[in-house]
Amino acid sequence: MSWLSRVRSGIPFLPKRQSTDTLWHKCTKCGTMVFLKEWEDNQRVCPRCDFHDRIGPKHRFQYLFDGEKYEVLPSPEVREDPLKFRDSKRYTDRLKDARAKTGERDALINARGKIGGREAVVGVQDFAFMGGSMGIAVGAAFVAGIRAAIAARIPYVIFTASGGARMQEAVLSLMQLPRTTVAITELKEAGLPYIVVLTDPTTGGVTASYAMLGDIQIAEPGALIGFAGQRVIEQTIREKLPEGFQRAEYLLQHGMIDMVVPRQQLTETLAKVIGYLTPEKKAA
Structure with missing residues (x-):
């Protein structure tokens, strides 16, 4: 040897x-x-x-809910591929691939559980599912989450992560902007809190709708938050944008959001916010 x-x-x-x-x-x-x-x-x-690495609904729910105990709410059934869209690949095939990759029906999952002893419905967008893009299924899931919160008289918390509207659904995707906005109005008319946690990245039509309509706007450190991309904006206004533009810390400094909270402190922070917005009823 x-x-x-x-x-x-x-x-x-x-x-x-x-x-x-x-x-x-x-x-x-x-x-x-x-x-x-x-x-x-x-x-x-x-x-x-x-x-802060990007995480999906499974890990988000585990980190957030007390004792990792929660109930995943069923996703609404919607018509798939209503436009029979095809580019280099059929839309139905892209959906199959995304479902095989993530194990989820679409890009938004709702769950119900307790945060610091207080019940809430929490929606989480998964960027791993076609870039967290907003289509009919995402809009339907968002509305279903809001209505579940209204029925239970508890807050709705949404964790956003999206590249924007889903191009394969064209104008039907854009119609989710007013649809989700109306659902938020229903929640507010019921006197219940709507809390948004912006995660990396939150862009496009999602930013232009439900991502920026919270009673409280929270973001994770370093999260990219904006509508159009930085390069597009620079080419449009013909100016160089400042360092850190569209990052969570920049938005906090300029009054666009309320706080930037590290992931390890999110559960405690959300528990406090929910407690402030939904105080316990005093015994008669």
Whole structure:
């Protein structure tokens, strides 16, 4: 046996289930290799640079609800591919791929549970599902979440993450802007809080509608929030935009949102906000 073979035989290789791919996470922003368990225990936030990774409904609900206990509300049935849209790929095939990737019916999921001991209905947009794009299904799910909150007399909290309206549904997608706005009006007329948490990214038609209509506007650190892209704006106004434009901290500084809250503090913050907006009734 050669010396190379002896050395290679003596190296304690990890079992397949414990490969380097499952032990480490590379931060998207700073490139630091972080121990996977440390990253997950930190709610998928880089402990080195504080970069908040995008997360979907499953992890959001686990981090948010008391004891990780919650009930996922059924998604409304809607007509799929009403325009028979096709580009390089059929729209129905894109939906199948997104569902296989995320395990969800569409880009917005609602759940009901307790936050700091107080009940709420929470909607979460999943950017992994076709960029969190807003179509008929997202609009229907948003309205269903609002009405579930009204029926139970509890607040509605929405976590936004979207590239905007879903192009495969054209004008039908744009019609979700007034549809969701009317639902928010119904919630407010019922005297119930509407709380928005803006996550990375929140852009396009979602920003132009329900993302900016909250009683309280909260954002995660570093979240991209805007309507048109920075390059489009610069080309339109022919000016260089300031550093950090359209990031959560910039919007806070200019009065567009109420607070920027790290993910680890969101549950406590939301519990306080819900408590302020829905005080417990005093015993008679």
